[in-house]
Amino acid sequence: MPPSTLENDGGERMVTEGDPTQAMVDIHCHVLPGVDDGAPTMEVALAMLQRGAQDGTRSAVVTPHIKAGAGKEISEFHHRRLGELREAAARADIPVELHQGAEFEFCFGLEVAAQWLTVGLAGSHYILVDLPHGPLSPFVGKGFFELMAAGFRPILAHPERHRELALSRSLMERLRHQGLLFQVTAGSFTGGFGRRAQATAEMMLREGWVEFVASDGHSLVKRPLSLRSARARVEELGGSDEAMRLFYHNPRALIQGEPISVVHPSRSPNASRQLSAWRRLLQRFY
Numbered sequence: 340m341p342p343s344t345l346e347n348d349g350g351e352r353m354v355t356e357g358d359p360t361q362a363m364v365d366i367h368c369h370v371l372p373g374v375d376d377g378a379p380t381m382e383v384a385l386a387m388l389q390r391g392a393q394d395g396t397r398s399a400v401v402t403p404h405i406k407a408g409a410g411k412e413i414s415e416f417h418h419r420r421l422g423e424l425r426e427a428a429a430r431a432d433i434p435v436e437l438h439q440g441a442e443f444e445f446c447f448g449l450e451v452a453a454q455w456l457t458v459g460l461a462g463s464h465y466i467l468v469d470l471p472h473g474p475l476s477p478f479v480g481k482g483f484f485e486l487m488a489a490g491f492r493p494i495l496a497h498p499e500r501h502r503e504l505a506l507s508r509s510l511m512e513r514l515r516h517q518g519l520l521f522q523v524t525a526g527s528f529t530g531g532f533g534r535r536a537q538a539t540a541e542m543m544l545r546e547g548w549v550e551f552v553a554s555d556g557h558s559l560v561k562r563p564l565s566l567r568s569a570r571a572r573v574e575e576l577g578g579s580d581e582a583m584r585l586f587y588h589n590p591r592a593l594i595q596g597e598p599i600s601v602v603h604p605s606r607s608p609n610a611s612r613q614l615s616a617w618r619r620l621l622q623r624f625y
């Protein structure tokens with residue numbers, strides 16, 4: 340599945356190098372201690388990172404939850420905590436390079452919060468956004484449009500785990516046409532989030548609708564920083580080049596400010612009609 344478009348966000352960061360056929364880069368994890376429902380303490384955070392390192396993760400973007408309505412001070416708090424975690428990880432000699440990021444709960448007006456210190460993944464213009472569970476606002480596309488108009492590129496966190504999206508291929512396709520990138524959770528490929536999430540993740544892989552696979556790790560045992568099993572499954576389904584793209588090249592490119600490879604969705608006549616209807620709906624509200 341060759342990439343058909345390339346894009347660049349121009350940053351300058353080094354990722355710890357390793358054998359690209361083994362090393363992985365995790366752009367979504369909750370390892371920052373004591374800030375959300377992820378690692379509760381520094382000790383657990385270090386154990387999670389050690390587990391990730393043993394599994395092959397060489398670089399990770401920490402993405403604590405930021406709830407809709409949160410203030411700028413939460414971002415500054417996360418920044419301080421990352422400094423503490425980096426120091427502790429260096430003292431413990433854990434070979435995982437850490438970058439700042441966040442996982443935003445979708446809300447309208449997100450483009451204001453997106454200017455905060457720690458929000459773009461590894462200092463880039465890529466913003467990780469989680470859609471709330473339950474029925475989606477019919478105007479969700481407008482929210483993403485405004486975020487993109489402000490210069491940010493949304494990466495939708497684990498759409499395969501969102502019931503409404505997983506049940507509506509056309510809704511997912513509309514978001515693709517709008518320009519959203521998709522990040523699938525590693526555990527979805529190995530059945531950890533149920534059969535529907537697994538089937539949806541596999542469909543997305545077949546369609547070329549995945550740019551990143553990340554752990555979304557929250558804990559040491561139940562939801563660890565583990566990517567290797569999912570990588571093996573993606574290799575079975577899509578081949579080793581595709582696994583390299585999703586687990587190493589694209590997340591590494593995001594951190595280094597290099598082009599991210601994106602495979603465009605197929606544009607069936609039916610999809611085009613749906614897209615036109617979606618645009619007409621959006622235009623009514625501008």
Ligand SMILES: [Fe+2]
Pocket residue numbers: 367368369442496555
């Ligand atoms: Fe998450």
